[in-house]
Amino acid sequence: MGTITLRNVRKAFGDAIIIPGADLEIGHGEFVVFVGPSGCGKSTLLRLIAGLEDLTAGEIFIDGQNVSDVPPSKRGLSMVFQSYALYPHMSVRNNIAFGLKMAGMPKDEIEAKVMKAAATLNLTEYLDRKPRQLSGGQRQRVAIGRAIVRQPKGFLFDEPLSNLDAALRVNMRVEIMQLHQDLGATMIYVTHDQVEAMTMADRIVVLNRGVIEQVGSPLELYHRPDSVFVAGFIGSPRMNLMTGVVAAKHKAQTIGVRPEHMAIIPSGGDVDGTILLTEHLGSDSFLHVDGGEAGRLTVRASGDFAGKPGDKVSLKFEPDRIHKFDGSGRAVR
Amino acid sequence: MARAVSPRRRMIFTVLAWSIAFVIFFPVLWTVLTSFKTEGEAIHLPPKFIFFDWTLENYAVVQERSNYLKFAMNSVFLALGSTFFALVIAIPAAWAMAFAPGKYTKDILMWMLSTKMMPPVGALIPLYLIFRDLGLLDTRGGIIAVLMLLNLPIIIWMLYTYFKEIPGEILEASRMDGASVGKELLYVLAPMAVPGIASTVLLNIILAWNEAFWTLSLTTKDAAPLTQFIASYSSPEGLFWAKLSAASTMAIAPILVLGWFAQKQLVRGLTFGAVK
Numbered sequence A: 001m002g003t004i005t006l007r008n009v010r011k012a013f014g015d016a017i018i019i020p021g022a023d024l025e026i027g028h029g030e031f032v033v034f035v036g037p038s039g040c041g042k043s044t045l046l047r048l049i050a051g052l053e054d055l056t057a058g059e060i061f062i063d064g065q066n067v068s069d070v071p072p073s074k075r076g077l078s079m080v081f082q083s084y085a086l087y088p089h090m091s092v093r094n095n096i097a098f099g100l101k102m103a104g105m106p107k108d109e110i111e112a113k114v115m116k117a118a119a120t121l122n123l124t125e126y127l128d129r130k131p132r133q134l135s136g137g138q139r140q141r142v143a144i145g146r147a148i149v150r151q152p153k154g155f156l157f158d159e160p161l162s163n164l165d166a167a168l169r170v171n172m173r174v175e176i177m178q179l180h181q182d183l184g185a186t187m188i189y190v191t192h193d194q195v196e197a198m199t200m201a202d203r204i205v206v207l208n209r210g211v212i213e214q215v216g217s218p219l220e221l222y223h224r225p226d227s228v229f230v231a232g233f234i235g236s237p238r239m240n241l242m243t244g245v246v247a248a249k250h251k252a253q254t255i256g257v258r259p260e261h262m263a264i265i266p267s268g269g270d271v272d273g274t275i276l277l278t279e280h281l282g283s284d285s286f287l288h289v290d291g292g293e294a295g296r297l298t299v300r301a302s303g304d305f306a307g308k309p310g311d312k313v314s315l316k317f318e319p320d321r322i323h324k325f326d327g328s329g330r331a332v333r
Numbered sequence B: 001m002a003r004a005v006s007p008r009r010r011m012i013f014t015v016l017a018w019s020i021a022f023v024i025f026f027p028v029l030w031t032v033l034t035s036f037k038t039e040g041e042a043i044h045l046p047p048k049f050i051f052f053d054w055t056l057e058n059y060a061v062v063q064e065r066s067n068y069l070k071f072a073m074n075s076v077f078l079a080l081g082s083t084f085f086a087l088v089i090a091i092p093a094a095w096a097m098a099f100a101p102g103k104y105t106k107d108i109l110m111w112m113l114s115t116k117m118m119p120p121v122g123a124l125i126p127l128y129l130i131f132r133d134l135g136l137l138d139t140r141g142g143i144i145a146v147l148m149l150l151n152l153p154i155i156i157w158m159l160y161t162y163f164k165e166i167p168g169e170i171l172e173a174s175r176m177d178g179a180s181v182g183k184e185l186l187y188v189l190a191p192m193a194v195p196g197i198a199s200t201v202l203l204n205i206i207l208a209w210n211e212a213f214w215t216l217s218l219t220t221k222d223a224a225p226l227t228q229f230i231a232s233y234s235s236p237e238g239l240f241w242a243k244l245s246a247a248s249t250m251a252i253a254p255i256l257v258l259g260w261f262a263q264k265q266l267v268r269g270l271t272f273g274a275v276k
Helices: A042-050 A092-102 A107-120 A136-148 A166-183 A194-200 A218-223 A228-233 B007-034 B057-065 B068-099 B105-117 B121-134 B140-164 B168-176 B181-210 B213-218 B226-231 B241-271
Strands: A004-013 A016-026 A031-035 A057-062 A077-080 A154-158 A186-191 A203-208 A211-216 A240-243 A254-257 A262-265 A271-280 A284-290 A296-302 A312-317 A323-325
Touching: A004 A042, A016 A042, A016 A057, A016 A211, A031 A042, A031 A194, A042 A077, A042 A154, A042 A186, A077 A136, A077 B168, A092 A107, A092 A136, A107 A136, A136 A166, A166 A186, A166 A194, A186 A194, A194 A218, A203 A218, A203 A228, A211 A218, A211 A228, A228 A240, A228 A254, A228 A323, A240 A296, A262 A296, A271 A296, A284 A312, A296 A312, B007 B241, B057 B241, B068 B105, B068 B140, B068 B181, B068 B226, B068 B241, B105 B140, B121 B140, B121 B213, B140 B181, B140 B213, B168 B181, B181 B241, B213 B226, B226 B241
Parallel strands: A031 A186, A031 A203, A077 A154, A154 A186
Antiparallel strands: A004 A016, A004 A057, A203 A211, A240 A254, A254 A323, A262 A312, A271 A284, A271 A312, A284 A296
């Protein structure tokens, strides 16, 4: 089992309130991603679940048991840190075995488990090396190995891939998703990268200034953002957000239209503008358009789109893909 | 970043560095040389550098006149004792400051360091009176307490900067791995901190060994360390340069040897934290 429940979880450092009050239910085997800009409290929330930070108020339950005052060593969770946090004076073997030794497991059993974890993560030939003799990707694997051998109730990942280069990051992302499928364990994953969130998560928790803005599947957040913040944060390139006259036409304070939900037509669209830049990705082209009162807009066009900077275009929004928001930034539906 | 240094420049700097080192080392060298001279040659003008009649007579006289071993044992006692008790206090203090800093941690650290800026003679009279009234004058326990307090700020500072370098996440990782506080200390903290503690210990032993002001002021006989041993040769009967030099050489030899073998450890300890 591995259900995690947060009830009115609050965290403040002195006068600074980091998390004013969070409620969340995480089911067994779920892959939940906490995402938000830096300083939004996502890491703090994870550390509260881990027990590395004390709660200011509220309760945390793991498998229905109140663990609010239980030290991290007794919560039965594993954590993978951004800096890997390997024990520098121990070999890879001992790094992976440390948790099992702490649990007082017999030696031969530890050895068998370490070998199995090492085989899963392609670390077998590095078992006798020290962490400093490993590359970044290998270190990250050791950190993951250390987490999986203990067969915890849940895994906590704190931006585990942000120290890796782009190519390795994509590989490790797939490996972690594969691991989740194989183990079927509950995983909470913190990242500031919304692409990681979109590709990996069963459910995404979007945080902004310590407040949970929205919880939902990647596509729910993508298609039905509850707020301007979520609308602007999820999706790449970003959703076009427009205020003023353009929004007023749709009886809203702010409207949002994604780049792929605008059509380029010769004239008579919702917004007329001038192409400033074109980015050709092969499969698609992204146009940066000066939309006058609508501001600067990003539009997706086909890969062989022939427009050049300076060309006049008219943009037609898909009517049922226009997201409307009121003055407080909440969605109007 | 590597900078190209021409062979000529390198040579000039090498010569310069050796010259400066020689100038700094010269008094020690002169003391050692003088200890092998007769009293007459020791004050001979112009001074004789190495061409004189080498003799061990001074060492024999010094050994005969005073009990070197007793002073040396006191020095060892005071240096090790004060270091041990300082560590007992400084390790938990530095841990607390490094890993659970409070609002005033920085201020406390600065305040501790500021005590080193006061001239010790300012505290001499009150401390002397306290020692007299408590019967601590010329006792090993009393001097150990003074030396311990004297070097405590430096020890806490050194350990603090050292502990600061240990990433907190590693300790947290061990907690997540199920380690209790005791096991975290034993298996994760201690092995990582050993080099830092070792260099702190070495430095403190050297500082305590060389401390002269308090040991000269508060001891006479029973607890007198090697500083008293040297001082006893600058006597009112007139200066005996050769014998004084022999006594000095005997006093500094043990710590010089220790320092020589530990220099790598010492340099590492003192420059730790200088470069992130």
